[in-house]
Amino acid sequence: MKRWLTSSAGIGYLLILPSLVVIFSIIIWPIFYSVYISFHKLYLVRPGEFPFVGLENYIKISRSPVFWAAIGRTFYFTGVSVGVSIILGLGIALVLNQDFKGRAFVRGLIILPWALSSVVNGMMWKWIYDGSYGALNGFLLQLGWIDSYKVWLADPRVAMNFVVMAEIWKETPVGVIFILAFLQTIPSSLYEAAKVDGASPWHRFRYITLPLLKPIILLLIVLKSVWAIRDSFDIVYMITRGGPAESTQVVTFYAYLTTFKFLRFGYGAAISYLITLIILVFAVVYMRLVYTETLYAETI
Amino acid sequence: MRKVEMKITGFLKHLPAYQVLIYTLVVLIFLFTIVPFCWLIISSISIKTELLSVPPHWIPKNPTLRSYKEILFGGTRTTRAARYFKQAVGNSIIVAGSATVLCLVIGSIASYSFTRLRFRGRHSLLLMILATQMIPAVAIIIPIYVVMMTLRLLDTHLGLFITYSSFVLPLMIWIMMGYFQTIPIDIEDAARIDGCSRLGTLVRIVLPLAAPGLAATGIFAFIVAWNEFFLALILTQAAAKTLPVLVSEFSTKFGADYVMMSTGGVLASLPPVILALTFQKYIVKGLTGGAIKG
Numbered sequence: 317m318k319r320w321l322t323s324s325a326g327i328g329y330l331l332i333l334p335s336l337v338v339i340f341s342i343i344i345w346p347i348f349y350s351v352y353i354s355f356h357k358l359y360l361v362r363p364g365e366f367p368f369v370g371l372e373n374y375i376k377i378s379r380s381p382v383f384w385a386a387i388g389r390t391f392y393f394t395g396v397s398v399g400v401s402i403i404l405g406l407g408i409a410l411v412l413n414q415d416f417k418g419r420a421f422v423r424g425l426i427i428l429p430w431a432l433s434s435v436v437n438g439m440m441w442k443w444i445y446d447g448s449y450g451a452l453n454g455f456l457l458q459l460g461w462i463d464s465y466k467v468w469l470a471d472p473r474v475a476m477n478f479v480v481m482a483e484i485w486k487e488t489p490v491g492v493i494f495i496l497a498f499l500q501t502i503p504s505s506l507y508e509a510a511k512v513d514g515a516s517p518w519h520r521f522r523y524i525t526l527p528l529l530k531p532i533i534l535l536l537i538v539l540k541s542v543w544a545i546r547d548s549f550d551i552v553y554m555i556t557r558g559g560p561a562e563s564t565q566v567v568t569f570y571a572y573l574t575t576f577k578f579l580r581f582g583y584g585a586a587i588s589y590l591i592t593l594i595i596l597v598f599a600v601v602y603m604r605l606v607y608t609e610t611l612y613a614e615t616i
Numbered sequence: 617m618r619k620v621e622m623k624i625t626g627f628l629k630h631l632p633a634y635q636v637l638i639y640t641l642v643v644l645i646f647l648f649t650i651v652p653f654c655w656l657i658i659s660s661i662s663i664k665t666e667l668l669s670v671p672p673h674w675i676p677k678n679p680t681l682r683s684y685k686e687i688l689f690g691g692t693r694t695t696r697a698a699r700y701f702k703q704a705v706g707n708s709i710i711v712a713g714s715a716t717v718l719c720l721v722i723g724s725i726a727s728y729s730f731t732r733l734r735f736r737g738r739h740s741l742l743l744m745i746l747a748t749q750m751i752p753a754v755a756i757i758i759p760i761y762v763v764m765m766t767l768r769l770l771d772t773h774l775g776l777f778i779t780y781s782s783f784v785l786p787l788m789i790w791i792m793m794g795y796f797q798t799i800p801i802d803i804e805d806a807a808r809i810d811g812c813s814r815l816g817t818l819v820r821i822v823l824p825l826a827a828p829g830l831a832a833t834g835i836f837a838f839i840v841a842w843n844e845f846f847l848a849l850i851l852t853q854a855a856a857k858t859l860p861v862l863v864s865e866f867s868t869k870f871g872a873d874y875v876m877m878s879t880g881g882v883l884a885s886l887p888p889v890i891l892a893l894t895f896q897k898y899i900v901k902g903l904t905g906g907a908i909k910g
Contacts, residue, residue, distance in 0.1 A: 339786060432889065588757070
């Protein structure tokens with residue numbers, strides 16, 4: 317026993333044990349318990365009743381137009397916010413990679429939106445969008461683009477886009493930071509050589525920077541999609557609470573309403589489990605990317 | 617032909633137009649980054665009439681810190697809010713702080729183990745930790761809620777502390793692996809040859825060397841835990857309510873008191889913003905660690 321404990325493997329297990337216990341009890345085990353609950357009917361208002369209903373919750377969900385609409389909105393929210401924030405982030409990173417005075421200062425500041433909590437971010441944008449006193453209305457009025465203040469968040473056709481804009485503002489810095497960090501790892505000799513060969517700035521970007529950035533952009537797409545699905549709850553909760561007319565009700569918010577407002581825990585667990593499955597698809601892609609990337613970096 | 621093109625691009629670089637373009641873009645990026653948050657700060661130091669005029673006074677004529685005073689020390693309108701605010705700050709510090717410390721202690725040794733020790737199942741366990749890092753709280757909140765209810769841990773520091781720890785831990789293990797990899801293995805070997813045991817080497821040699829990295833990871837974890845909202849919303853009611861939950865209630869609690877609301881938002885953001893700007897370099901390393909090994 318003592319010899320095993322002093323062996324490399326023994327110590328290896330010993331050192332990861334505390335972490336494993338914590339992760340297993342609060343994350344891994346609940347994932348399975350969640351499946352178990354989702355096969356039952358569980359209303360917190362009626363304790364003691366916990367009938368097994370098999371796949372009933374899942375069948376109900378698959379036939380629920382509200383659920384599918386929420387899924388659609390989630391994909392819209394995720395797709396647009398991730399797409400725009402990555403393109404914007406790439407543009408900003410390329411500018412900040414140039415030589416200019418105050419570069420370190422601006423680069424340092426770029427982290428600011430990331431440091432704000434999603435709650436403060438949501439509150440801040442809700443206040444900016446405000447229909448009676450909001451800064452957006454004041455600004456547009458002064459520019460002469462609108463004649464009178466508009467209640468932006470009351471229009472079901474555009475409310476979602478305003479929520480997405482708030483998410484884009486907060487999430488862009490992460491992309492900038494990733495891309496900037498990666499740009500610094502590209503050896504300048506590559507550019508020097510290309511310059512000597514007469515490649516124009518556009519060609520250098522197109523044939524050196526972009527191909528090298530491709531894996532990091534793929535990674536960002538996966539990571540940011542997962543984060544966007546996760547953050548969608550906070551931002552919707554703060555800005556619109558799913559309204560107007562359910563037009564911003566993303567699936568994470570729908571799961572919350574079902575579970576903690578209508579107290580249908582079984583049904584809510586089934587919805588949550590479907591969210592987990594979507595995330596797992598991204599997680600598998602992420603792990604493959606990280607593993608190949610890490611190996612790639614180690615061989616250099 | 618090539619020479620001509622080189623000359624042209626070389627010339628373009630020194631043309632003022634190129635400089636003007638870059639500086640214009642930098643200014644735009646700068647404004648994009650700070651203007652929304654600046655507006656929140658301005659709102660918090662404005663007086664109501666100036667803020668609610670149409671269009672608002674962008675630069676307040678009579679800036680005042682009254683709302684800060686009221687929220688922090690109590691005032692005529694807000695004695696209760698002030699009390700709640702202080703309590704929420706305390707809760708946030710306790711929960712985020714203790715989760716950070718626990719994760720640093722158990723996460724660092726786990727991270728070292730994954731980096732340097734070879735044992736069966738190492739790869740699959742690491743993959744599992746990587747995967748759990750992506751699971752959003754909303755996906756597993758129901759079992760957590762049911763368990764916390766059964767154990768009577770709802771609305772307690774302990775319940776929130778345990779939950780936060782498990783959500784921050786996978787990320788921390790992953791980030792810290794990057795730091796342990798930078799410690800030369802020769803140093804460890806030398807210590808072992810000198811008769812140091814494996815655990816002794818870890819405690820006396822490796823951990824002190826990795827300390828700056830661990831501290832950076834700790835700051836990162838603290839910001840994440842401090843800003844967390846969803847779990848706190850579900851798992852707390854009154855006694856253990858954290859700052860983000862209180863701030864989310866501000867907009868309803870004070871009706872149309874936008875000054876008070878903005879003040880709460882600014883105060884809640886101060887610790888993470890100050891930490892992030894001060895330790896910006898380390899945060900960047902934390903964010904990109906694992907993905908980019910520069």
